[in-house]
Amino acid sequence: MGPTRLRYTMIGFIVGVVIVYLEALPTGVRFAAPFYGAGLGLLIDNMIVRIKQKRGKDE
Template identity: 65%
Template sequence: MSRTRLRYTMIGFIIGVFFVYMKELPVADGVRFAAPFYGAGIGLLIDGIILRVRQQKGNEK
């Protein structure tokens, strides 16, 4: 994995861990305990979007 991909994945995972400990959220326990993995996936999606935008900007120049 590249540095940015790993960075966004870990940021998403850590944010998901915070959701696990927020027991006041009106979310089912299964979704709450899966939140770190959802966060990691969202981090990967964001990284993919950023890479595509950078590639398009590079092609325009």
């Protein structure tokens, strides 16, 4: 796992941990939030990599 991919995964996980402390959400969603956040971080990183690859091909 590259440093960028790990960075986005950890940022998503940390945001998910913060969401655990919100009382407005149902319990199941709150405790799964760190894993959802990590997955979203990986998706965002993948989109960024694809955009950079497309820009590199166009030039």
